[in-house]
Amino acid sequence: MSVAPGFARRRAGVPVGALLRIHRDGARVHAENLALIRTLGMERPAALLSALCSFAGWGGVALLAIDDWSPAAIPSLFASALGFLWGARFATGRPLTYHGSLAYIAFSNAGLLIALHAAPSTLVALLETIWMLATVCFAYTWHGRVAVAIQYVVIVLCMIITATAAARFDDVRPVVLAISLGTVACAAQLSFLTFAGKERLGRFALTSERLSRLDELTGLLNRRGLTAVAGNRPGTVAVAMIDLDHFKRINDAHGHATGDEVLLLAARRLQTICGANALVARLGGDEFAVVTDHVPTDLGERLFDPADGTPVHASVGVAHGVADSAAALERLLAAADAAMYAAKHAGGRWIAS
Secondary structure: OOOOOHHHHHHHHHOOOEEEEEEEEHHHHEEEHHHHHHOOHHHHHHHHHHHHHHHHHHHHHHHHHHHHHHHHHHHHHHHHHHHHHHHHHHHHHOOOHHHHHHHHHHHHHHHHHHHHHHOHHHHHHHHHHHHHHHHHHHHHHOOOOOHHHHHHHHHHHHHHHHHHHHHOOOOOHHHHHHHHHHOOOOOOOHHHHHHHHHHHHHHHHHHHHHHOEOOOOOOEEEEHHHHHHHHHHHHHHHEEEEEOOOOOHHHHHHHHHHHHHHHHHHHHHHHHHOOOEEEEEEEOOOOEEEEEEOOOOOOOHHOOHHOOOOOOOOOOEEEEEEOOOHHHHHHHHHHHHHHHHHHHHHHOOEOOO
């Protein structure tokens, strides 16, 4: 019975497509983990810790191979030499790329399996199994669930090789084997805690990062948030700086609670007047900023309604230009700020620069 060529290609393409999806998902997770570590300021410490673990682990493998020298120890020494090269790479402080990280995990697992196979005793195999913890933590720190599954397979292989070595050398020590199994169980538990902790830390860091861009009182963007959001806005924009006139008198006469109510009212009015597409921020104190396509010419007059009973007026300065970078946005904010102060000194009249 013949099979249609298209059907055969689809059947053959399923595994390839699945592998490509796994590869793309892995690259995305690695990028997210790198961004998280950078957000926490841990990029260089993480690299140096990886270097230390690599030097210590593979240095221990080399010492064990030299201590009980035989031709079977040559692969272990070769793997140790490569491990030192990886340690030197980590010591530069630069993070590995996604493919570089995968290569390091593959090398560590393969090197460990070789060293375990050449182990002269169950005790040595136990020590080398313990060093697997470093690779386990590395994989779970930088990668996702697929790496978790692969590392569990490696853990099982290490257990099998350790038990095989014990039987081969007639070195079955119940206590040592129990410690070995306990070590592997600890590795599995540590990996789970690392993976779960990383996800929780990631959610906390993202929440903290988002909150750090918002003004606590009004919920508007703060200066940092405005720069992050509006610093790559395409085309020409209008940037307005708004300062509430004589706001200090309200605080002095009515208290800070009333002053906060006025600030909240100003924030709501700015959002309503400028529209949903405008970016409204409170830069500090009684100073606000708006980045939009067009600023209403009567913004200062419409900001407060006499019916509100709040005798507050606003001075407004406007600048037009391209805000295609954070530096360009800062220049527009500075120009609008200068125009706003000119308006304030002129009695609160509208001035555009």
